[in-house]
Amino acid sequence: MASRRRLFILLAILALVVGIDTLERPLANPDEGRYSEISREMAASGDWITPRLNGLKYFEKPPLQYWATAVSFSLFGENEYTARFYTAFCGLLTLFATWFTMRRLTNNETALLATGVLLSSPYFMALGVIVTLDMGLTCWLTVALAGFLYAQSDGTSEPTRRRAMGVAWAGMALAVLSKGLIGIVFPAAAIFLHCLLHRDWTLLKRLAWGRGIAIFLAIAAPWFVMVSRANPEFAHFFFVHEHFERFLTTQHRRVEPAWYFVPILFFGVLPWMFTLPSVAAASWLAERERRSFPWRRFALLWAGFIFLFFSASGSKLPAYLLPVFPMLALVIGDWLARTEPRRIALYLLPVVVVIVIGLAIGWGAPERAKSAWTRDLYGTARPFIVAGGLVISLGIAGAAWLLRKGERVVPLAIVVLATLVFVDCVEDGYEMLSPRQSGRDAAAVTRQWVDPSTRIYSVNYYDQTFPFYLKREVTLVNYVDEFALGQASEPRRSLPTVAAFVEDWKRPGSAVAIMQPGLLEEVLKPAGLAMILIHADERRVVVRKP
Template identity: 40%
Template structure:
């Protein structure tokens, strides 16, 4: 059982089972706001309008990010209809493809067992698995950057032929172009900076002659440039907002209120790498060791992890998903270390996972103490506790099984046990979160009010915008006294929102005309409307919002 990586039947069976599970769970949960609802709604509107150039949210110009994910989601809706798994299909495929391609790249560069381990490590790492099940831009970017990284490793290995080097480098350039279309200039800035640092640290100046810069730049521009040209021609205001505000100002200024300490992402690497935390430091340390040959793939992987982590640490805008692109490189480094790790080192990794599971069990009674005060939300989080308990038990059991296999020198089974435990624990946590996620999305509320709506019923969203509810309503809403992420778009099209007083007047007028209208409001707004003597009747409500009608 120490050569599972050599059994094609086992590898194909494991890969097929993993792919089926990975794709199956895409449909188990509601679309949780803000990201999942936002990018699903943008794609729904794109498919209905047929406008593949100007991206819109709630009918309003929305240029914060490029369109690759919106394109892919819109195509998914066109092919398979609206739904949760359709909205997550692109990110699910990016996550799955990243696992397979990381394994393949490690196989070509470091050997068959390293490739097997790399796929196991990435396919069970907490951040990668979670991001692959969520409709957000982080996994789309990470998937394209994984393509660029893996192709670069294969192209630059010392054994590559001239033809291989050219073809794989062209794939690398294509990956960077798609990464730009996924989330912006970081798709090329980050790999470019990594190459500069690597060439200096490895004293490998010759790598710049092996990049096929001429052909690569032509391919890069052919893929990435057309949309930027077309959108600027149709919307002259877009370039300044996208390139200056969304890149330069977002990185340097604290306007998005997402700042954190310089150590923010360093702290997140630890839980993100579970269940491999016990071998993370050793893998990074070994990555700095020089290997025989001209090209130093482990050093390149290490620079990729360290630079991207510190790059986002320097940013004034921080969200956990920003560092998802580092995990394929981290997985390959861990895989290379695991291949040569001693039995004691593998037992240590398993022991750390046991401690994490035990700590999770011990911390469970305190999980609700930091929760919100609303009784209904607390009840949902309390119902989530058994799922967290189960995940902690699975993690601890997986660690114990890995120690048992390591004790009897079953290297591959030991690594496989950790991977299976990590993957299952994440899936259990995600599945158990659904009742709380459903409440946050407003899906149940929408299902209750849909029978009361006609195609021409006006729906107002007052002092708020419910990202997922708009998607589930399958129609746009009228914003009332709400700007936030719509600020840029509403400056171009101010007629697409109402001041509060204007809403009050319209509500009263529609009531007098006996024309039904619906509004999504908060508790305080509901009390204000009642105090003003307006006709308000509750259709449905939950801890986060109240849906009212005038008739």
């Protein structure tokens, strides 16, 4: 067991090295630019209560990640590493919480297997180095689950149970501060479904309500009170618009079919994709005769509710499903520990076929791109993707071979290693697309023509990464989208029409503007507006006054 523990420690160190290697990639649109810029403005202004994006009030999400990243910026400077630090930290804490939970519920070997499953889930590992709010939400929900399951496990004394439930309530509070009310809705739904299906309403007596509510309110409530007092418009926008209207309507224009998350679920745990039906069935049936709290069923209820919740929602994005994956790691890891290795090998071999087919289909993707610029970018990314695909295919095939010989832990370690290399290759390939996905190059050129008095416009367009790299806010022109509330509160910070921009551009003083190429060619040049082009690519152009 000591040698196995050392093996997984080495893999954890490798995961950390891979993570650090991918943190330097240029920030991408839209999420990475948006959340990094909000944090930058918070650190610059010193206003830790009212989040602002491009100088405008922004109440779509709570501030926990903004706070953490703003502190990171203040201590270590503003760059890609510090922008991604909190996300990476939450990923590591999620891995630890997964190991800790399984070690309490089962044994150390099964805990290592479950942690290895999460490490070998490409979806989880990739999102651990991307600036979204979903890893923070996932982290604190997993901490809440760890505290809850510890409290309900056999042999837990009453004082320990209360302390563990205190951790669960604190995790839910931090989840709420990460992404809103789902931080408490998801755990509450799982508990309700458990009580309903198992007729175990006595569970409600073991939740340490008094102590728990006090902890929850002490952590979560102060910011909501302060931001509501400072901004009367906050409560309706956040609780009604960002929760009920986002779920029930399609106004956010993120409409996808009900099955949207099915391929994300299966390909997210790529090496284990074909085990999911068997894992779900075996985990549920394993607790038909309950002698202790049925944690496997509870994990499935937790994951199943989140999956169905987002599948039914009118707003869907790929990262929304992330909180499901630590739960899947628990039950898959437990299934691996209880399943004969030769049988596990049968589930891995078809994955190799799927990957090879995917590589064959994707090989011609660069040639199918519409523009030469995009074809060139995709072409530079292709070798990294292919190399990563080959490595994970060989790793899974090698693991299947060792499983057929009766090994268990070493094959998992090989799958983890292959997945880490695969994720690193994919991230390196994605970095090749950064001229298309990021405004870093445009901002670098623009900085040469900007001083504190320069007016900066963003016309009919907003590149989320541009203000972060420029270290300046821009004046929005004829652009609303997610800025509707902020512009309504402070209309003078924006220009409503391109005509208003044309007149403002003519004022004395230096000015630059960023826009999409079509606007420059079709509207502004024919209007005879004096402009000098200083940067151009197929996504954006930047001009300055002569």
